[in-house]
Amino acid sequence: xxxxxxxILSGVLVGFSATCSAQSNEWxxxxxxxxxxxxxxxxxxxxxxxxxxxxxxxxxxxxxVRSGHYDGNKFYRVIxxxxxxxxxxxxxxxxxxxxxxxxxxxWSTDKNWQFTKVQDNDLFAEQTGFKEGFPLGHxxxxxxxxxxxxxxxxxxxxxxxxxxxxSHFYITNGxxxxxxxxxxxxxGRVVYGMNHVQSITRTATIEGEExxxxxxxxxxxxxxxxxxxxxDEQIHLEIENTEHxxxxxxxxxxxxxxxxxxxxxxxxxLDICQTPVLSRMVSKK
Amino acid sequence: xxxxxxxILSGVLVGFSATCSAQSNEWxxxxxxxxxxxxxxxxxxxxxxxxxxxxxxxxxxxxxVRSGHYDGNKFYRVIxxxxxxxxxxxxxxxxxxxxxxxxxxxWSTDKNWQFTKVQDNDLFAEQTGFKEGFPLGHxxxxxxxxxxxxxxxxxxxxxxxxxxxxSHFYITNGxxxxxxxxxxxxxGRVVYGMNHVQSITRTATIEGEExxxxxxxxxxxxxxxxxxxxxDEQIHLEIENTEHxxxxxxxxxxxxxxxxxxxxxxxxxLDICQTPVLSRMVSKK
Numbered sequence: 001x002x003x004x005x006x007x008i009l010s011g012v013l014v015g016f017s018a019t020c021s022a023q024s025n026e027w028x029x030x031x032x033x034x035x036x037x038x039x040x041x042x043x044x045x046x047x048x049x050x051x052x053x054x055x056x057x058x059x060x061x062x063x064x065v066r067s068g069h070y071d072g073n074k075f076y077r078v079i080x081x082x083x084x085x086x087x088x089x090x091x092x093x094x095x096x097x098x099x100x101x102x103x104x105x106x107w108s109t110d111k112n113w114q115f116t117k118v119q120d121n122d123l124f125a126e127q128t129g130f131k132e133g134f135p136l137g138h139x140x141x142x143x144x145x146x147x148x149x150x151x152x153x154x155x156x157x158x159x160x161x162x163x164x165x166x167s168h169f170y171i172t173n174g175x176x177x178x179x180x181x182x183x184x185x186x187x188g189r190v191v192y193g194m195n196h197v198q199s200i201t202r203t204a205t206i207e208g209e210e211x212x213x214x215x216x217x218x219x220x221x222x223x224x225x226x227x228x229x230x231x232d233e234q235i236h237l238e239i240e241n242t243e244h245x246x247x248x249x250x251x252x253x254x255x256x257x258x259x260x261x262x263x264x265x266x267x268x269x270l271d272i273c274q275t276p277v278l279s280r281m282v283s284k285k
Numbered sequence: 286x287x288x289x290x291x292x293i294l295s296g297v298l299v300g301f302s303a304t305c306s307a308q309s310n311e312w313x314x315x316x317x318x319x320x321x322x323x324x325x326x327x328x329x330x331x332x333x334x335x336x337x338x339x340x341x342x343x344x345x346x347x348x349x350v351r352s353g354h355y356d357g358n359k360f361y362r363v364i365x366x367x368x369x370x371x372x373x374x375x376x377x378x379x380x381x382x383x384x385x386x387x388x389x390x391x392w393s394t395d396k397n398w399q400f401t402k403v404q405d406n407d408l409f410a411e412q413t414g415f416k417e418g419f420p421l422g423h424x425x426x427x428x429x430x431x432x433x434x435x436x437x438x439x440x441x442x443x444x445x446x447x448x449x450x451x452s453h454f455y456i457t458n459g460x461x462x463x464x465x466x467x468x469x470x471x472x473g474r475v476v477y478g479m480n481h482v483q484s485i486t487r488t489a490t491i492e493g494e495e496x497x498x499x500x501x502x503x504x505x506x507x508x509x510x511x512x513x514x515x516x517d518e519q520i521h522l523e524i525e526n527t528e529h530x531x532x533x534x535x536x537x538x539x540x541x542x543x544x545x546x547x548x549x550x551x552x553x554x555l556d557i558c559q560t561p562v563l564s565r566m567v568s569k570k
Binding site: 042080081119121122123124150151152160161162173174175176177178179180181182183192194195198199201202206207209237257260261262263264266267269271273274276278279280281282 | 327365366404406407408409435436437445446447458459460461462463464465466467468477479480483484486487491492493494522542545546547548549551552554556558559561563564565566
């Protein structure tokens, strides 16, 4: 009985600590239930999911990952400076069985809504900023916010209608295709192994070259939720806390460019997609 | 005598055709004297040099390439979402022997100066646009123009003073670090093999990981001017002509997004660094 009480108390304490971490710690640990391990032939990629912003997409993606849906799928549409897109063979039973999702392209904000603002009058948004590590756009005039298509985000592909995404996804591999913001559902971002994402074989690198054969397409060896991975294969990461004063100070420093290297100051603006949110490996014991 | 006249005539015609190509052809061939073939372990990379914008840097770089300066050099500073930087061992005799260059960060324009405008009120420039395939910034209020740090450009590294670049260079591998515009000398851009540039081994992918050993750094197997490469190893490319009406129409179409996929129209703006200028392989006989 005493043991049980202690356990409950411990749970409360853990919960309290997690709630406080937004204010108190410069780094936050990834939740292994909301983290994906994608294994490619060239190496491992870790993706943080964003159920707080795109709950239905994360729920369906997580179920698909757990069912083995993506294991052995291929990146069949890979365009340099744009995206690596993958999924099951088009029109296969495996493909058709997946229900279509309602788009989660943006959401409504109110007066109490907050984020770590980075820039006003960005080319595609009235404001940009970070929330819980994710790059966001925000139009106060519309009371709308959305996840941005910065390099390394994962989003669901779809056909022409907005509510037609199912399981095919893409990861952005070059300059941010921001024109896709709000009309696609972004649901996570790569926090480790972006070099492996960028080296996924292009399916046609250049006009006038033959498209590569299906055999040459990069496969997903496996896709797993991190908490399902065997303990010795798990990768534990911490991510910079974008709500912490230290991060906010870093943004100010980056904008000011006080280092002597900047003999002439650049314009005091920040492209949010070129503003890093760092990851670090948690040391293994 | 008649034969000689014909040759001269032919020369004139060729010259005329080259002069006219800015208006008349949708594609232009790369000049092999102003093109670099960089061979990496993972594949071949082709770089178009920009002597029309950065003449002193291109001249010195070309001499260094021809002297074998870069063969066997390594990419010793490779940061994800930023740059792959390479050159000779710091402070080595080979390194110290290279003269320092005056920065060619921007240049003056006059009323007759023209380019293919892409966007007004870009975050970092009053205007952006293309000239001869290269992405440029332009501030009419200052009468200044400059080459942009879009993904895949090559620029000279330097120390804190502006006129300290010599032979160490970097290629941008992620979102454009536009804050470096005008304070560094961009002198070319990758027109083929960007996937190989992006897969150059990072020297420290993530905080908390050990830096990689020097042996694991990606080497430049060779760096050659294309006209010096044996004929059967040459790569011949054509690049979209950014002065041609067809390209200008493509920009307008891209801005309008009339395809049914855009069920909701994105803002009618273009990020120049996400606006492709295509390359195509010239068919081999």
